[in-house]
Amino acid sequence: MAHLDHIIVLVPYASLTNPPAWITENFTITPGGQHADRKTENRLICFRDGSYVELIAFVNDDPKNREGHRWGGKHFGIIDFAFTHRTGDAAALFSELQERLDGVDWKEDAIKVEYQPPVAGGRKRPDGKEVKWTVTTPVTTTGYQSGQLPFFCHDVTPRSVRVPVSEEAITHPNGAYGIKQLTIFVDESKIGALSQAYAAIAGVPDSSTGDSYGIFNLRRLIEVEGRKNAQFNLRTPTQQWQVDSMKERGGAFLGALTFCGRVASGETESSRRIDDGNGGMGEVYLDLETLDLET
Template structure:
């Protein structure tokens, strides 16, 4: 991870939930636009994944639950009841796990009715047998319940070298995509109107500053490579419609304006 502006949270990855059938047989439309890297099986045995790596160090995680797992265990998972074929969540990271204590304290001090949990150990095993370890922390409400996935970032804090988990610097073509996508430009989060103010206070606390990405609720993030290309902004808007996450990629001169990733899911690309 770049040493540039260590105080700024880095966007780590964006999570797209798919069926296991889709994960093991990715549709042609996806493979025609993106190079997909192998992932692995998570330590809890419930899920497996594949990755779309970008040259800015951020990645898209295509994650699926195994078909033969217990339905009750799946329903208790953070993403177990969410709709497949959609962007369901996203993660920030920090250069050092020890820096997370300051983030938690700022969020507590904001008194927005939301806090972050202790970091809980997690991991997965890569197809080559490499064991990856990290810790994850999620936002919780005043009653201790996990907040709705995607409304706030969860934190993925590496305990093994991040380059093992996200090998975007390897010169093997995994970050070269036919659609020309080079990284993540922005995330736009639609949330219920009654939640927007409290969420804004938490985002201010996470970033250690008020919205600076223009009008409305916007906050700037870093990327692991340290690149300054792209908007690198999180936008939050409250409304009466459905909640959701809109992911916008940063492309190159030959990139299309949008690509169909999955049936019903298209991603915008900014050249």
């Protein structure tokens, strides 16, 4: 079974160096570094459950840094997300992924989902430490795109080098301990194939009860008190702004992200929107829930 590794948010370079108030007021930001290609730089929002949000920007917003980059054509906002595994070799896990996808009984009009073999990645932290990993990405020449399908990130250096786990890094002003839910809006014509693919990719069943959407629950990388799963929803857009955002982005809009926080039993649960409505983020929520959740 796969676990959520991280969610990627593309921001202007100025917003990386000086994040907007809605981010700094809600989250603790951890230094990241510049990637090995020197085209992008990042900062992290790390969570108690082992996942994180990666704030990433093209260095100095130089258009040349977008050239040839897998995210070079992306709009600002949530652009991609990664799964991982607690243990295992990336090459062996890739072979297992291929087997699961080969075993899918694809619908007649579906485009088969495929992945490329793992490739090396890395960056240097501000303290000079080298961070190394491999990524396994979906094939995007057959009609799919990054963001419609997750990629995999597997560590070469210890995970704690890439994802700081200090109490300071994982404690946030808004009390969030992880990601509750991400909704990916896609065209109706792709819902069926993507739902089949997600079940094989994540190694979990589709929990939906209809053909017009998919629901996938992934156990957290680190078990924490509270909600046990991070949920991924495939949906067709129902509001015009969602339709427009999906079309602007070529057929996939990662448009609704919810973080989860805890309140003690007996205290008031709540859900509120925390983003400022700018930067192509879609909608970002924080749900505060009681501790005795089992889902």
